[in-house]
Structure formats: C-alpha cells, structure tokens
Amino acid sequence: MDYSLENHASYIGRPVSELPTPALVLSKPVLEHNTRILLEDVKELGIKFRPHVKTLKCTEVTRMMLGNTHRGIVASTLAEIRGSLELVKSGELDECLYGLPVSASALPFLETLTKSLKIILMIDSEQQIDLLESYLTKSPSVSPWPVFIKIDVGSKRAGLVTDSPSLPKLIHRIESSPAASVYGFYCHAGHSYACRTEDAAAAVLQSEIEGVVQASKYLLDKDRKIVVSVGSTPTAHVIKRLQGVLPEGMDLELHAGNYPTNDLQQVATSLVTPTQQAVRILADVCSVYPERNEALINAGTVALAKETSEFPGFGIVADRPGWSVVRMAQEHGILGLKSSEQTERIAGIMGVEVNESERVESSFKVGDKVLLYIQHACITAAMHFAYYVVDEEDIVRETWVPWKGW
Structure with missing residues (x-):
C-alpha cells in the first residue's frame, strides 16, 4: 500500500488541491442533504x-442512511455485512438482507452472521430451496431462513415475472419447507435508470407495487403479515408520487442505494441536479497535446470505471464541463472536448456556458489538478481504498475507509 493510503488521515485540514492523486473526494454537505431528503420522504409516507x-460501503454513510430510525439494510457482499457489524454492536442495526440469490459458498458464512443479526435471504428458484434443505441436514440446528422472493418487474436480472408458472410453485415450495419461510416479496427496478421524467419514474414505481402485490396473491396463508419491498434510486426520488393503498397484511418498505452520492447517470434521469453529486475524482494533468487539443491525466479505468450514460465520456471536469475523459487506458485518461450537440446538452444541464473552440493549452497545464464528476458512483468508489471527506470549502475534514472484499 502506498504512502498516501497508509497516511490518509494526515491530509485532514488540508485543501483538496494538496491531496495525492487519483483521490476520491466526498462532499459531506451533499451526502447529508441527499440522505435527509429521502428520510423525510419515507417518514412523511409512514413506510419502512x-x-x-x-x-x-462504509460505517459513516450507512449510519447516515439509517438516520437513527431504520434498522435494516441490503448488502450485496458478505464483506458489507461484516463491516456493518459495528452498527450492530452500537445498537443501530438489527437485520440485513443478503441481496443476491443465495449460493452454496455463502451459506456457512451467513449462518455465522446470524449469531449477530437477523439475516434474510433472496430466493427466486426452487433449486435454492433444495440447497437450504440440504444444508439443514448438515446443520440441523439452523432455524428456517426468512426469505424475500425476488420479483422481476422489467429489469430482466434476478427474479421471476408475476405470470411465470414457476412463481406459485416456488411460493408453495417455500411454505412447505422446513428450511425457509416467506418474509416478503422484493423487486428492484433497475430499468428505471432509463427514465427521464418524474412521470416516467413514478410509472415504474407503480409497476413495482403492482408486481409485488400480484405475487403475494399466490400465498396459501392469506392472513400472515408480509413485507413488500420496492425501489431503486430513480424511483426513490419520486416516492412521494406513490399511489394506491396496499392490501391489509402488507408492510411496504423502500430500498435504494446510490442516492446519497448520485452521479452522472442519475443526473441524466433529470430527477436530481448536478449539485446533488457527492463524489468527485481528483486527478493530475500529466501532459498537454496542443496539436490534438487533448490532455493526459493520471486517472484511467481503475480510478474511474468504464461506465457511460447520456453524458459522453467516462467523467466530466467539474468546473469545465465542456471537457470530459474521452478515452482511457488502465492508469490514465485523455481529456478532450465534446461535439457541438453534446456540449450544448451538457451546458444546459450543468447550467454553465461552454466554449466549443476552447484550446487545451489555455485550459490546462502540466501540474494542474482537475476534479471529475463520474458516471457510476458505485463502481468508481469500489476502486478506492480511502475517501477524503470535505466541507463546503473543499477542505478535508475526515477520511473514511470502505469495506473491501466479497
């Protein structure tokens, strides 16, 4: 591990311009603003x-998201669950949904984690029930696992569509199994990232509700109380548009993950503003090429991620959004100007004027530092071993260390 990572806390009190690069910079005021909005929305609606x-993937942000009120999380990795145990010890967290369909390699670790907090599994196949029952024969002391049944409402990732003949069979199999019990129904509208208006996102949110309610009709025990869990960051932004009343016996909960940070993909939905982006990557300008009107920075694929959106490139210079990372290799990226049509769109969304004839030699010089807005905060954050947390003046006030591994 290099010096900057071993000594990240030594940069507290310094301006962003003095950080080693590439560095992930987090705006704490923006994080607090974004998390507060959603907590207020769910409180107003009276939902979980x-x-x-x-x-x-860190204790500080997880605590912020829970808001001293909510006591359950979703985690995609075992490392995230282990990392969150600090919040269990402090009495802030009670349960966790392991957000992937359960696998054989994860089960022994999940069983160990049940000694610390309630673990809920994700199920979308009868073969997973076979797996749980087989595991039960080897570990007969294991209690029946509470499970969310995953419903596919259009994202075509995990889950079963509501008209699949496999869905009622799976529900009935779980209800008759000694290894599992139905906790509720869960869907994630990943396709909502394609929404570009509040109306479109609200329509996807409504389809989520209808999907989980429809799935619940296959339950044999109609009187038992279940949880229906819906959400994604785009639909969470319009949760106040929720319509209709759930049937009796159902508790509605919302789930979302990207919303504290947001990113260019979220800005492209028009549901958040550019100022609601909490993540930026700091990079050094290492070379300038006037003959091709480009510059080289020391942030490439392993610092930014190779994600795209309607915003072209792999990152946009925050204070000069006409310039973006137009090409990348592993450790370096190339800054260039966008086409006229793209420039006009970016300028309109960012609320700035962009000079399409701007020259690189008048914009950047070797030794400059640039801050980049990024396309997908989840993947970019996974590349960095320390976060530099700044105030409104871009002074480092804290450093946070994320949970790594699977």
Whole structure:
C-alpha cells in the first residue's frame, strides 16, 4: 500500500488541491442533504426504509442512511455485512438482507452472521430451496431462513415475472419447507435508470407495487403479515408520487442505494441536479497535446470505471464541463472536448456556458489538478481504498475507509 493510503488521515485540514492523486473526494454537505431528503420522504409516507450499502460501503454513510430510525439494510457482499457489524454492536442495526440469490459458498458464512443479526435471504428458484434443505441436514440446528422472493418487474436480472408458472410453485415450495419461510416479496427496478421524467419514474414505481402485490396473491396463508419491498434510486426520488393503498397484511418498505452520492447517470434521469453529486475524482494533468487539443491525466479505468450514460465520456471536469475523459487506458485518461450537440446538452444541464473552440493549452497545464464528476458512483468508489471527506470549502475534514472484499 502506498504512502498516501497508509497516511490518509494526515491530509485532514488540508485543501483538496494538496491531496495525492487519483483521490476520491466526498462532499459531506451533499451526502447529508441527499440522505435527509429521502428520510423525510419515507417518514412523511409512514413506510419502512432499507438502504442498500453497496455504493460507499462504509460505517459513516450507512449510519447516515439509517438516520437513527431504520434498522435494516441490503448488502450485496458478505464483506458489507461484516463491516456493518459495528452498527450492530452500537445498537443501530438489527437485520440485513443478503441481496443476491443465495449460493452454496455463502451459506456457512451467513449462518455465522446470524449469531449477530437477523439475516434474510433472496430466493427466486426452487433449486435454492433444495440447497437450504440440504444444508439443514448438515446443520440441523439452523432455524428456517426468512426469505424475500425476488420479483422481476422489467429489469430482466434476478427474479421471476408475476405470470411465470414457476412463481406459485416456488411460493408453495417455500411454505412447505422446513428450511425457509416467506418474509416478503422484493423487486428492484433497475430499468428505471432509463427514465427521464418524474412521470416516467413514478410509472415504474407503480409497476413495482403492482408486481409485488400480484405475487403475494399466490400465498396459501392469506392472513400472515408480509413485507413488500420496492425501489431503486430513480424511483426513490419520486416516492412521494406513490399511489394506491396496499392490501391489509402488507408492510411496504423502500430500498435504494446510490442516492446519497448520485452521479452522472442519475443526473441524466433529470430527477436530481448536478449539485446533488457527492463524489468527485481528483486527478493530475500529466501532459498537454496542443496539436490534438487533448490532455493526459493520471486517472484511467481503475480510478474511474468504464461506465457511460447520456453524458459522453467516462467523467466530466467539474468546473469545465465542456471537457470530459474521452478515452482511457488502465492508469490514465485523455481529456478532450465534446461535439457541438453534446456540449450544448451538457451546458444546459450543468447550467454553465461552454466554449466549443476552447484550446487545451489555455485550459490546462502540466501540474494542474482537475476534479471529475463520474458516471457510476458505485463502481468508481469500489476502486478506492480511502475517501477524503470535505466541507463546503473543499477542505478535508475526515477520511473514511470502505469495506473491501466479497
């Protein structure tokens, strides 16, 4: 591990311009603003909230997301669950949904974790019930696992569509199994990232509700209380548009993960503003090429991630959004100007004027530092071993260390 990572806390009190690069910079005021909005929305609606910890994967942000009110999370990795145990010890967290369909390699570790907090599994196949029952024969003291049944409402990732003949069979199999019990129904509208208006996102949110309610009709025991969990960051932004009343016996909860940070993908939905982006990557300008009007920075694929959106490139210079990372190699990126049509769109969204004839030699010089807005905060954050947390003046006030591994 290099010096900057071993000594990240030594930069507390310094301006961003003095950080080693590439560095992940987090705006604490923006994080607090974004998390407060969603906590207020779910409180007003009187529903439960289950934050997904997959984006920043750290104790400080997880605590912020829970807001001293909510006591359950979603985690995509065992490392995230282990990391969150600090919040269990402090009495702030009670349960965790392991957000992938359960696998054989994860089960022994999940069983160990049940000694510390309630673990809920994700199920979308009868073969997973076979797995749980087989595991029960080897560990007969294991209690029946509470499970969310995953419903596919259009994202075509995990889950079963509501008209699949496999869905009622799976529900009935779980209800008759000694190894599992139905906790509720869960869906994630990943396709909501394609929404570009509040109306479109609200329509996806409504389809989520309808999907989990429809799935619940296959339960044999109609009187038991279940949880229906819906959400994604785009639909969470419009949760106040929720319509209709759930049937009796159902508790509604919202889940979302990216919303504390947001990113260019979220800005592209028009549901958040550019100022609601909490993550930036700091990089050094290492070379300038006037003949091709480009510059080289020391942030490439392993600092930024190779994600895209309607915003072109792999990152946008925060104070000069006409310039973006147009190409990348592993450790370096190339800054260039966008086409006229793209420039106009970016300028409109960012609320700035962009000079399409700007020259690189008048914009950047070797030794400059640039701050980049990034395309996908979840993947970019996974590349960095320390976060530099700044105030409104971009002075480092804290450093946070994320949970790493699987």
